[in-house]
Structure formats: C-alpha cells, structure tokens
Amino acid sequence: MRAPERATGVLRPGGGYGPCDHAAWGYASDDERAATAAAWLADGLRRGQRAMYIAEAGVDELAAELARHAPELEDAIAAGALVVASTTDVYDLGTPIDAATQLAGYDDAVERAIADGFDGIRVAADITPLVADPGRRDAHLRWEQIADRYMTTRPLAPICLYDTRRLVGIDAIVCAHPLRDADHAAFAVYGSGRHRTSIAGEVDRFAADPFTAALDAIPRTDTSVDITALSFLDAHAAWLLASELERRREGGAALAVTGTVRALVRRMWDLCGLDATLLESDAVGGDRR
Amino acid sequence: MRTGAAAATTGCFHETALYDSDDGLLAVAVPFVEGGLAAGEPTIVTLTDGNAALVRDALGGDRGVTFVPAADQYTRPATAIRTYRELFASLVAEGAHQIRVVGDVPHPGAGGRWEEWVRYEAAVNVAFDAFPVWGLCPYDTRLVGDDVLADVLATHPHIATGDGHRANAAYADPVEVVRRRPPAPLPDGEPTTSLHDPTPADARRAAMAAAVHAGLDDERIDDLLLVASELVTNAIVHGARPVTVDVWARADAVVLAVGDAGPGPGDPFAGLLDPGDAIGGRGLWMAHQVCAEITHHPTGNGDGSGFTVSALIANRT
Numbered sequence: 253m254r255a256p257e258r259a260t261g262v263l264r265p266g267g268g269y270g271p272c273d274h275a276a277w278g279y280a281s282d283d284e285r286a287a288t289a290a291a292w293l294a295d296g297l298r299r300g301q302r303a304m305y306i307a308e309a310g311v312d313e314l315a316a317e318l319a320r321h322a323p324e325l326e327d328a329i330a331a332g333a334l335v336v337a338s339t340t341d342v343y344d345l346g347t348p349i350d351a352a353t354q355l356a357g358y359d360d361a362v363e364r365a366i367a368d369g370f371d372g373i374r375v376a377a378d379i380t381p382l383v384a385d386p387g388r389r390d391a392h393l394r395w396e397q398i399a400d401r402y403m404t405t406r407p408l409a410p411i412c413l414y415d416t417r418r419l420v421g422i423d424a425i426v427c428a429h430p431l432r433d434a435d436h437a438a439f440a441v442y443g444s445g446r447h448r449t450s451i452a453g454e455v456d457r458f459a460a461d462p463f464t465a466a467l468d469a470i471p472r473t474d475t476s477v478d479i480t481a482l483s484f485l486d487a488h489a490a491w492l493l494a495s496e497l498e499r500r501r502e503g504g505a506a507l508a509v510t511g512t513v514r515a516l517v518r519r520m521w522d523l524c525g526l527d528a529t530l531l532e533s534d535a536v537g538g539d540r541r
Numbered sequence: 542m543r544t545g546a547a548a549a550t551t552g553c554f555h556e557t558a559l560y561d562s563d564d565g566l567l568a569v570a571v572p573f574v575e576g577g578l579a580a581g582e583p584t585i586v587t588l589t590d591g592n593a594a595l596v597r598d599a600l601g602g603d604r605g606v607t608f609v610p611a612a613d614q615y616t617r618p619a620t621a622i623r624t625y626r627e628l629f630a631s632l633v634a635e636g637a638h639q640i641r642v643v644g645d646v647p648h649p650g651a652g653g654r655w656e657e658w659v660r661y662e663a664a665v666n667v668a669f670d671a672f673p674v675w676g677l678c679p680y681d682t683r684l685v686g687d688d689v690l691a692d693v694l695a696t697h698p699h700i701a702t703g704d705g706h707r708a709n710a711a712y713a714d715p716v717e718v719v720r721r722r723p724p725a726p727l728p729d730g731e732p733t734t735s736l737h738d739p740t741p742a743d744a745r746r747a748a749m750a751a752a753v754h755a756g757l758d759d760e761r762i763d764d765l766l767l768v769a770s771e772l773v774t775n776a777i778v779h780g781a782r783p784v785t786v787d788v789w790a791r792a793d794a795v796v797l798a799v800g801d802a803g804p805g806p807g808d809p810f811a812g813l814l815d816p817g818d819a820i821g822g823r824g825l826w827m828a829h830q831v832c833a834e835i836t837h838h839p840t841g842n843g844d845g846s847g848f849t850v851s852a853l854i855a856n857r858t
Contacts, residue, residue: 438742456741457774484745486770487827516763523767523830 258404260440260452260481263411263431266291271301271372271407274400274442275431278416282317285413289376290321292411293334296374297325301409302365303334306343307378311336333370339381348391349382351398358399362408372407380415383422393469396428400443401471424465439482441466447474449507452481455489463489467496472505476533480511487524490517494526501530508533543639543673544580545573546699546706553669556706557697558679559690563595566679568703570643571599573677574606577641583607583632587614587644589651592679596643611645615653618661619813619829622668626815629672643677650684654834655692656725662696663715664810677701692718719809725836727851728796732787744773744786748797751790758856765795765854768828772850775824776801780848794855800840805848812837828852 263275265288275292279285285307293303307314314336319326328334342357343349358373365373383392402408412429414422426436430443430450439453441463449470455463470477477497485493500507510533521531547554558569570588574596577584585607586593593608600606615621625642632640646662647653662678669676680693694700694711695718733754734747748769752762769786776784780801789796806812806822812829816822829835832852840847 454742454745456770457778458740458742484766484770486741486767486774487823488774515760516766519763520767523827 258430258444260430260442260450261432262434262437266295268295268299269409269431271299271374271409272403272405273409273431274403274429275411276414276426276429276433276436277411278414278419278426278433278435280416285378285415286317287321288411288413289378290318290325292376293318293328293374294322294325296409297328297333299374300371301374301407302368302370302372303328303374303376304361305334305336305376306339306341307376307413308339308381311338314338339378342377343382345381348388349395351391351395354395355398355402358408359402359406362406366407372409375408375410376413377410378413378415379425380413380418383414383425384418386421389422389425390465390469393425393428393465394471396425397441397443397469397471400428400430401446401474404443404445404448423459423462424469427462427466428469439463441470444478445476447476448510449474449477450481450511451477451479451493452483454484455482455493456484456486457488460488460492464492464496467492470496470507474507476508476510478511479509479513479517482517483514485517485520487520490520490524490526494521494524494530497530498527543675544582545576545639545641545675546701547639547673547675551673553666553672554675554699555666555669555697556675556677556699556701557693557709558677558701559682559693560679561682565703566592566681567595567599569679569701570596570677573641573643573675573701574600577639578605580639582639582641583637584641585609585628585643587611587642589645592645611647612652614644615647615658617829617831617833618657618664619826621661622664622813623815623830625665626668626672629669629674633672637673639673639675641675641677643679646678648680648685648689651681655689656722656836657834659689659692659696659722660719660810660813662693663718664813666696666698666715667810668814716809724838724840725851727798727838727840727849728787728789730789732798733790734786734788736786736788738783739773739786741770741773741777744769744799747786747788748795751788751795751797754790755795756793756856757795757854761854761856764831765797768831768852768854769797769799771824771827772797772799772852775799775822775828776803778824779803779806779822781846785849793858794853796851796853798849798851800847800849802846803848804846805837805839825850 259273296303383389427440439455441451444450509531560566587609589611647658695713698712700709745766748765780803785800787798812825834853836851838849840849
C-alpha cells in the first residue's frame, strides 16, 4: 500500500487519527488510562480498523473500564471487532522484548484483520509493565523504533500508554513516537519510511540523554535521516548528531541526510567546526521513497 | 628566519604606530610591506578601504600582497581571532617563517565599539603567540581620543615610527588590562520581557517573540536563538542560580542580557578564544562568534558574585 501521511507532534486525545499513526501518552490515573484508550480505540473502529486493548488486569475488568468511557465498545467486543487482552497474554515479561518475534506477531494480526475485512489494527497498550524494569528499556526502545518503521507502510496504529506515577527516565522511549504527550513535545526521532528516520523539533543540552539514546536506537537497517523538521539544535546536540552520523559512516552503515537542512542547523554545524560532508544527502545512496 | 624588527623574537610581535597624516601612515606601512615582500614572507593588508588604496598606490599595485577588506576581517573580535589563527596555521604549515599583517582594528571613529575591540587588542598578545606573526596596528590620532590611545599603548608591546621600532614602556599585562576595565553599563530602559530561572527553551521562545516584534531578518533570528540558548545553558551549567534573562526589543535589533549569581568565568579572555576541549566556555565562545556587540558585566556588590553577558543582535544595514 502507499504510505499515508502520519500525524506528528502533540497528541490530541479523541482527535481523529489515521491507520498508521503511533502515539505515546503518559497517564496519571487509571481512569485517565481507560479514557485515553477508549477514545483511541473508538476512533479506530469508526475508521474500520480492528481494535485491541492490552493492559495489566483481567480481561473482564479491562472490558468494563473501556465501556465506562465509551459504551459502544461493549458491542464491538461482542462483535469481535475489539479484542481485550492481559499484558502477559501478548508479551513475555521474562526476557527483554524480542523485536523480530513481536513484529511477526503484529504482522500476522494485521494480515488477519485485513483478510477479515478490516483496515488494519488499532492498538492501545499499557507499556508500563514492559518498561518498569530499567533493564528492559534499551531493548524496548529498539523495538519501538523497528515497529515504527513497519507502521510507515502497514496499517498498525498503536497508542503506548505509560503510568507517570511509576515511571521516570523513559523520555527516549516516548520521544520515539511521532505523536506524544505535551511533556515530550520538544523533539522526536521516529520512522518516516521503511528505512528512513525523521528527527523533528528542538534539541538542546538538557535533552542530551534521551537524544543520545534515541539516535543510538535508530535501526541499523535505516539508510537515511530526514532533518527537515529539526527546527533547533544547540552546539551540544549538533555534536551528538554529528558523532552518531560519523560512527555509522565509519561502521559502513551510513545514514544519508535527506530533506531540507535548515540554515540554523548549517550555521551551528559551521560554528562547531563539524564535518560538512555529513550533511550532504548524496554522500551515500539513501532511501528516496 | 624572521626578518625586520621581529627578527630575533619568537611568537607574536604586536606593534602599533600612531600617525596623523596619510604620509605618516605610509612612512610606517610601506616599509613594513616592502620588507615582507623582499623576504618572501606572506604579507597581509587588512586596512580600511581608504587606507588600503593609499598603500596599494604607494606600492604601485598588489605585487603579491594579500589585501583583505577590514570590514570583512573585523566583523567580530572572536571571529577575527579564529580566522586569523586558521590562516596563520595554514601559512606556517606551508613553511612560512614569518607572517606580516598590517590591519585597521575597529575603534571609535573607524567602525567599531572599543569595549569589544580593546579586549581583542589585549587578547591577541596571547591568542597569536603560537605563531611567528608580526602584527602592525596603525592608529590615526586624529580619530582616537586620549582614553583609547592609552589603551592602544597598554596593549601593544612595540611601537613603530617613521624612524624605526622600539619597545613600548606603557605596555601592560593583557590579563590585567582586561581585568581593570570599568564595567560597561547594562542596556537602558525596562526590558520587554524578563525571565527568572528559565530553561534554554523558555529563553528561545522569549527571544523569538522579541525578534518578531523587532522585525529581525531570518538569519539574525537564527543568531538570536542560538545566542539565547547557549548563554542560558552556559549560565545554568557553569554559573549559579538564579539565572535571569532580560530581552529588549528595539527597531531592527534585540538586546539580550543573561545573568547568573556565579562569579563569572575566571579567564578574562573567555569567549574570545576557542576553548578547545576545555570544560565550559563553549557557549560563550559560540555567542562571541555570532555577536558583534557582546559585553561581560560583573554585577556583584564587591563580593565577586554575579555575572551578566549582554548581546546585541541587529539587522545588517
């Protein structure tokens, strides 16, 4: 299929989104989690997507909390259009997430949904139990990036919900989503093609840690990075980006910079004395899709 | 081997010449250039257009001299230091034993604020000392007042006259020259916006609003965002809270002042010299690369605490 435009920026809960959108949302109460999931799933069902709710509770409890916020979801469950599952039914919490296995599972589900006449799958998943253990976060960040590339061409539209009362230090994971909550509005590193990353927003020294982790998690299968929407970076962030581009070039898996490089980015590059050839899109053959 | 007055020396040979007529300028500048050409030394003339024309006429053409317009070379002190150092390094790598430069450093009456350029004149004694440079800085006594003249004498260890060269007894330690400058006044009037302990992102947003209000060009807006972000980051990381940001929007210009409660950088030349791999100082250096008018103000009450940097970003006229 031809990839549809994906929405980026701050998520409006309840807003209408497309079949390939990917969001992250931090909730501060169980009720907020259920309300956000219900709105996301109801939107998908209206657009002809099959829906799936995955969270840490029994399925009856999860079904009930959705119905409290959107009574029509009860009918969708009865009709088989909305599937409710406990986290442990879908994810193995015993080992770090395995991206290939997980992706194969989702791809199967997408293909089955299409065969059943749906326009792909809409998912609301509480990732809190998946990333509560800091030891699982690196693998999860890589999984998010790989899944996000898949979504650029296949109709899978998940919202990843996380409990802000329990989790700190998962900024890099949230910033791997093209749609994010307002606390993570500043920047994002996500997929804009099967083998292309986009970097959007403003990055400065105070985002250095999540930015470094996000850059490091860009799939090795990516061939280009579009920085058209990178509106600001400070000297520190410019140095981090240049270092990552250099490391990949030396490792034989260069990321070609594509799109428009803003004047401010070039100026920062010059002032920092960074290698200008890293910004040349023709330096290596990139994904031009 | 080095030739001329700097022959037996190493490092930077920084010399001034005071003149009060075209002939007075030529009496010093022409032998300086001719000597460089005769010795095969790279010779660079960075004078204002009028003075460069006088020298070119006296030489009877360019004759292998590199003429660089002063307006291009002396845009900002920190940039002038960086580009000169890059040029000197490449000339030395090509085998130069001495490099001669005669330049019109901006000053009141000749296109520049002295507050910034006196720091430059002091700093080059340190910044260029890694190179066999003979720098000649002529000053027209018809244009400069006694206070500027005193600073010129304090920052040049050597003096050239039509009769020869001599050591300058009025030369002072460049670190002390900069340390004892009277504090420059902060901008006048109520700021358009004031921020208390902002993030760099907050400061960029306030700067952006002021830039739109002031009608800044796109390129200058980029400069302003860059300076606001780097100065606030510098204050947070290397200074002490509270960090304050004041922004004044004027016609075609924005003035930005970033203060913190710390003592300020220990190095009096902070911002002028590339900090290299040193911890800290890069933000100040970046701001100095972008701003022509940028001033450091100690703001404490004699207890050594409190430091503010003010920067002007204006449309080019």
